[in-house]
Amino acid sequence: MTWFYAFDLFGVAVFAISGALVAGRKSMDLFGVLVIAIITSLGGGTLRDAILDNHPVSWIRNDVYILVAVLAAIGTILWVRFTRPIHETGLLIADAFGLAVFTVIGTQVALQHDVPVSAAVIMGVMTGVAGGVMRDVICNEIPLIFHKEIYATACIAGSVVYIALHQLNTTPNLDVTISVLTVLVIRLAAIRWHLGLPRFHLLDRDPPDRDQ
């Protein structure tokens, strides 16, 4: 379990870095960078806990989460300013790892509240992706996850695998390991070969409705 806690903190750090980078692209000030980093890394879990009525939320129960997010954001700023640019591929791989851990944690927490399978999958996906959606919405962009290579689909697969193994009563470490690997492998394959879901293109047939 301590291994898993370390992975969780690693996921927080990675998501905080991605938040700080998007904030930097928008030329936000230092406070803005910290806020976006915190929201990106802890927003998904907070939303899940508020909907599940699972209180206190993680970063209120344990202030290490905030500390890790803040340090990761400050470290990102210093790194970009004083050294070479961010290694994009390294960040993508780290992000895939954080995504996998967050998804499995979210599914676990939901199952502990005896929710239906559909809600558990949604909670897993929400924990993995909602922080990034909040980051993009606040930064005034259409969330990246709805456009680029397979991302949330990997979360759905990992969440379903976890639920199946959990109901089969495998050893606790086995279900976690296999489901984390499921997300990771799908996501890394999508990055490597630019796999994407088909898009739904709908021409705007009713201009009078869009009067703005």
Place this chain on the structure above:
Amino acid sequence: MTWFYAFDLFGVAVFAISGALVAGRKSMDLFGVLVIAIITSLGGGTLRDAILDNHPVSWIRNDVYILVAVLAAIGTILWVRFTRPIHETGLLIADAFGLAVFTVIGTQVALQHDVPVSAAVIMGVMTGVAGGVMRDVICNEIPLIFHKEIYATACIAGSVVYIALHQLNTTPNLDVTISVLTVLVIRLAAIRWHLGLPRFHLLDRDPPDRDQ
């Protein structure tokens, strides 16, 4: 009550369709279409329940809601791809019906929590319109409801009518029926004759404040 449950599910389906259509206009992928459909149809009620501390929220208590939203979104994609385009007027009428049912449900739930009248009206309106606002914010548009014909005003009227009839202790079916009809009639009249509220135009007098 079973009639009302059927109406509720019909509202979920209609709002999911409208979410899928907006996502399609933004060329989202299949996952994005599903997420926007779910958020549009269930986001308003979820926000209401989180603020009211009314747990578990509807789609966690009963997984039929998610199922209906997902099927409606997938059906929309197939319909647009393989048949003729969406019948806009039919959709607007169905949307008005969903709006009416959601508003009355939201007001009912709030009254069961013994909130003041002002909060009950806000909860009714929130249940009716917040899902659509979330859809537009995530899709990076200024929410339609703040610009176009009377929409939320119909919800306010229906919510107030419901509260009044409820306090007069009319028969349960009567208060629901009349308040649903109130929303429906106002909304359909607004669509038919393009009725809108006056707008508040404020020129941007302080450009230095908008330094972005």
Place this chain on the structure above:
Amino acid sequence: MTWFYAFDLFGVAVFAISGALVAGRKSMDLFGVLVIAIITSLGGGTLRDAILDNHPVSWIRNDVYILVAVLAAIGTILWVRFTRPIHETGLLIADAFGLAVFTVIGTQVALQHDVPVSAAVIMGVMTGVAGGVMRDVICNEIPLIFHKEIYATACIAGSVVYIALHQLNTTPNLDVTISVLTVLVIRLAAIRWHLGLPRFHLLDRDPPDRDQ
């Protein structure tokens, strides 16, 4: 305590005015103006209470809050239409005062829930600024607070001062007064001399990632 309640209502009114003005710049209709005013003035506290599980939230417990927000929004529309334009400096000073009061209230509420110091500071800042962030996100702008003069930093300072004085067990009025003044002085100084935090400029080095 009654003084503080009056200050709280004053903060609600000031934030509602700022919400109504931003809505007016977007030419929203009357309903949109009311909604943005309510969200700006009560959104931060509502988010804090949902995350802290502090129910019922303020405006459900006491309907004076909604009344003040609605009256302030309507008053703003009438004022702009029938008299001279808004006195921007006066509004900024009033806004600084509301910010100070909201921050201290948010920190107080968090401490009553026995949260760690980091979470109490976040709750204080959130109560002060989240309503404005919601206003800007819904109005499709990058939140002002991440770009302009020191704003949230003043909240952080005031929240930390309040926590320190509270743990030193000073008289209740003294800790509130000093921490409100801390926010107020920093914010007014930032307005007067255009003080800002350094920004984090990051060039967009990975165009293929932004494929939209």
